Amino acid sequence: QVQLQESGPGLVKPSETLSLTCTVSGVSISSYYWSWIRQSAGKGLEWIGRIVISGSTNYNPSLKSRVAMSADTSKNQFSLKLTSVTAADTAVYYCARWFASESDVYDCDIWGQGTMVTVSP
Amino acid sequence: DIHMTQSPSSLSASVGDRLTITCRPNQNIYNYLNWYQQKPGKAPRLLIYAASSLQSGVPSRFSGSGSGTDFTLTITSLQPEDFATYYCQQTFSSPPTFGPGTKVDI
Numbered sequence: 001q002v003q004l005q006e007s008g009p010g011l012v013k014p015s016e017t018l019s020l021t022c023t024v025s026g027v028s029i030s031s032y033y034w035s036w037i038r039q040s041a042g043k044g045l046e047w048i049g050r051i052v053i054s055g056s057t058n059y060n061p062s063l064k065s066r067v068a069m070s071a072d073t074s075k076n077q078f079s080l081k082l083t084s085v086t087a088a089d090t091a092v093y094y095c096a097r098w099f100a101s102e103s104d105v106y107d108c109d110i111w112g113q114g115t116m117v118t119v120s121p
Numbered sequence: 122d123i124h125m126t127q128s129p130s131s132l133s134a135s136v137g138d139r140l141t142i143t144c145r146p147n148q149n150i151y152n153y154l155n156w157y158q159q160k161p162g163k164a165p166r167l168l169i170y171a172a173s174s175l176q177s178g179v180p181s182r183f184s185g186s187g188s189g190t191d192f193t194l195t196i197t198s199l200q201p202e203d204f205a206t207y208y209c210q211q212t213f214s215s216p217p218t219f220g221p222g223t224k225v226d227i
Contacts, residue, residue: 045165045208045219060216094164105171106212107155111164 002026004095004112012089012119018082022095022112029053029076033098035108036069036080040091050098051078085119092116123148123211125220133226134204140196142223144209149189153213156185156194159222160205168207169194199225 008020022034035050049059051069059067063082071078082089093115096108124147134140144154152172157165167176169185172192182197196203204227209220 044221045210047217047219049216058215062216096164101170101174103152103171103174105153105155106217107167107170107210108157108165109167109170109176111166114164 002110004110006095006112006115010116012085012117013121014086014119015084018085018117020080020093021077023077029071029078030073034078035096035098037094037096038091087119090119122216123214123218125209125211125218127209127220127223129223131224134199136199136201138199140199142194142207144192144220146190146211150211150213152188153211154192155210157208158205
């Protein structure tokens with residue numbers, strides 16, 4: 001079955017870059033769209049953006065100036081970079097498949113377990 | 122961004138109860154509405170997509186209804202494993218946005 005696993009540092013210093021990778025198993029990342037979502041106590045669930053392997057990305061405007069997503073088909077992974085982090089970026093970060101149902105409504109149908117990232121000196 | 126509200130924000134229930142949770146976006150989203158269940162320390166799990174379609178593997182006691190600006194998640198005969206937080210999400214307009222959640226406890 002399809003599984004997703006986030007990886008990356010759990011602690012990032014303020015003003016530095018948060019980098020996370022999502023490793024996908026059970027399906028080729030070339031076949032679907034993929035997304036990042038984060039969850040903090042203060043802001044709840046927040047969609048960060050999505051990527052498709054053709055290179056098309058769509059980012060949340062609230063983060064767009066600091067976010068970059070990329071994909072590596074040889075490793076079946078996709079990645080998130082968030083620059084100039086502050087304490088407000090402390091959250092659990094999830095990767096998920098961004099899937100269109102038969103009714104053409106997108107949803108996050110498969111999620112990774114999530115990884116906690118703390119921004120602190 | 123489309124703002125999502127949910128009511129109630131929390132509720133206490135018992136096994137066997139019938140529950141209804143409401144989600145209201147601040148503009149028409151047609152049927153572009155999904156529901157998720159989240160348990161402590163776990164990722165959200167998709168329950169309902171496109172307002173009323175049951176995700177594969179989800180028990181039939183879960184159902185969704187509504188369109189436009191008024192949506193409902195119903196759980197008939199609440200089971201012990203259903204105590205969790207439930208979120209709605211709109212995907213009609215970018216960025217997709219989530220409701221604040223409804224926590225269901227005993």
